[in-house]
Amino acid sequence: MHRRHGIRPGELADDRPLAELGVTSRDAVALAARLGELSGAALPATLLWETPTVGALLTRLTDGEPRHAPVKTPAVEASSAVPAGEAAVAVVGVGCRLPGGVRSAADFWRLLCEGRDAVGQVPDGRWTDFLPPGGEPPADIARHGAYLGPVDGPDGIARFDAEFFGVSAPEAQSMDPQQRILLEVVREALDHAAVPADSLAGTRTGVFVGVGGNEYAHLTAAELDAVGGWTATGVSPSVTAGRVSYLLDLRGPSVAVDTACSSSLVAVQQAVRSLAAGDSDTALAAGVNLLLSPAATLSLQRAGALSAEGRCKAFDAAADGISRGEGCGVVVLKRLADAERDGDRVLAVIEHAVVNQDGRSNGLTAPSAGAQRALLEAAHRAPADVDYVEAHGTGTPLGDPIEAGALGAVLGAGRSPDRPLLIGSVKTNLGHLEAAAGITGLIKTVLSLHHGRIPPHLHYTTPNPHIDPERLGLRVVTATEPWPRYSGAARAGVSAFGFSGTNAHVALREHRPATRPKPPRPADRPAVLLLDAPTEDRLRDQ
Structure with missing residues (x-):
């Protein structure tokens, strides 16, 4: 980060999103690749998007598990929960x-x-x-x-x-x-x-x-x-x-x-x-x-x-x-x-x-x-x-x-x-x-x-x-x-x-309705052509 963006160590606050430091998507891919080389680990190109802060990135690199900080996963799930008994x-x-x-x-x-x-x-x-x-x-x-x-x-x-x-x-x-x-x-x-x-x-x-x-x-x-x-x-x-x-x-x-x-x-x-x-x-x-x-x-x-x-x-x-x-x-x-x-x-x-x-x-x-x-x-x-x-x-x-x-x-x-x-x-x-x-x-x-x-x-x-x-x-x-x-x-x-x-x-x-016997349809059964108009006169005009 220091070499690519001139960022000093003191500027890397634990909870600051990397994007605020000027990291672009192209930078993110390059940084993930470089970190993979240095750590010897297979890191995904999306690493910096999965761990958007310095603290989350360090946790991932040291513990092997991403920290979805600062948003806690249970809070996200609670805000997304479907109401109990929701009808189809x-x-x-x-x-x-x-x-x-x-x-x-x-x-x-x-x-x-x-x-x-x-x-x-x-x-x-x-x-x-x-x-x-x-x-x-x-x-x-x-x-x-x-x-x-x-x-x-x-x-x-x-x-x-x-x-x-x-x-x-x-x-x-x-x-x-x-x-x-x-x-x-x-x-x-x-x-x-x-x-x-x-x-x-x-x-x-x-x-x-x-x-x-x-x-x-x-x-x-x-x-x-x-x-x-x-x-x-x-x-x-x-x-x-x-x-x-x-x-x-x-x-x-x-x-x-x-x-x-x-x-x-x-x-x-x-x-x-x-x-x-x-x-x-x-x-x-x-x-x-x-x-x-x-x-x-x-x-x-x-x-x-x-x-x-x-x-x-x-x-x-x-x-x-x-x-x-x-x-x-x-x-x-x-x-x-x-x-x-x-x-x-x-x-x-x-x-x-x-x-x-x-x-x-x-x-x-x-x-x-x-x-x-x-x-x-x-x-x-x-x-x-x-x-x-x-x-x-x-x-x-x-x-x-x-x-x-x-x-x-x-x-x-x-x-x-x-x-x-x-x-x-x-x-x-x-x-x-x-x-x-x-x-x-x-x-x-x-x-x-x-x-x-x-x-x-x-x-x-x-x-x-x-x-x-x-x-x-x-x-x-x-x-x-x-x-x-x-x-x-x-x-x-x-x-x-x-x-x-x-x-x-x-x-x-998909919807699977209850099966009901269908009445036979004659081959010459007339078709219905639907016309829609706000008044009878407009309908006649059609």
Whole structure:
């Protein structure tokens, strides 16, 4: 440390995170290698992330066991504990608007099974409103990402049927497009669940939305003369959830969640707990993220967080960062007993949903191996029964080994070679959807459980040199394959880690309804075509 950073011994306080001393991820790998040479021990490249302080590092080197200081593991577990008697929760409907032309669950499943990568170039005109007239974005800005489409046009993100939702034109113009898209996808999710939207009016239906970016506010408030009476509510993140509750007359909790990249999976956890507590009888959990301004992309680019090729290569040796993505996902949740009583189609079952925090790790945005292990231990009561984990999988040289190490330590330990923990990440298809990343991974896993197949993880050819899949009991899924059902029933987990330090994990299983004899279906039975409109006249227009 003295030679590389000029740090004197007196500056190395026992409880000071090494990141505060200027240690970068590249430095951490080099220091771990040098310490291994000096000690003669086989030390992982993630050593300084597993032992983020000088004291923890010394304990590891002298005792051989990592000290997850200054956060005590029991405290992490206690904060993550699932309430006793938590009821299983059914996923009865999903809606999604994602890159690659995905406008439904069927579209999404098709994209996944075909192994398509939806990353492309920034749509023409996307950043125009954020630049001075005739201006150009900086030359070094990344121009790739997974986008929904242009701003204007038939499929543009600005397109919105305000009359359908009972919103005036001036108010709709002031609304953040994230609010508009969320309203649309909520309706699509309710349709998918066969739940008439008006049937929820006045009921204890909760709304929990992961949302982070507030870029539209910078655009609408750039000139004070353009600020109107609808501006405040139009750009407020809290109203993203509140507007859904207002327009559908829902009386359950209505909460906007911002924990960065874990926002929407934390929203799912909040929804599950609301159902368990009886605060909600139905819950809508969602995430939405739109990339409107070039500013955040430029910041991430200059921080070295973005992949040079614009591809998320999670767990691969060539992984060099994330590709940004945008989209929206919604799940409709009910207590399993209620869903079965009501005859709902159950796509998958949430058994546990867990949230914890890194605490004082190796830097504010640095991942914590100890917190990830504690999270997985709290979520899965029978680790060997878990078949698949939809990983956070950002595709970073050190983040991937830390996540793989935690998965291997908790869920992969003791597995035979023919029963590895399967892993994958939808970020290899769609990039990192940030506030909507967790819900996107959840929907992928729900569809996989429902169809009994696991779609491929892309851009994986050579394992990250700091990951030994066989030793960890892991295997990356590189082609669509049947669900293995190691325990007789398909079980999975979904992870999301926020750079705020807040982590979330959801444990799921397939739903096996009681067998009932099905009446014979004549070959010429007519099909039902569902049309939805707010009024009879609008329905006739269709």
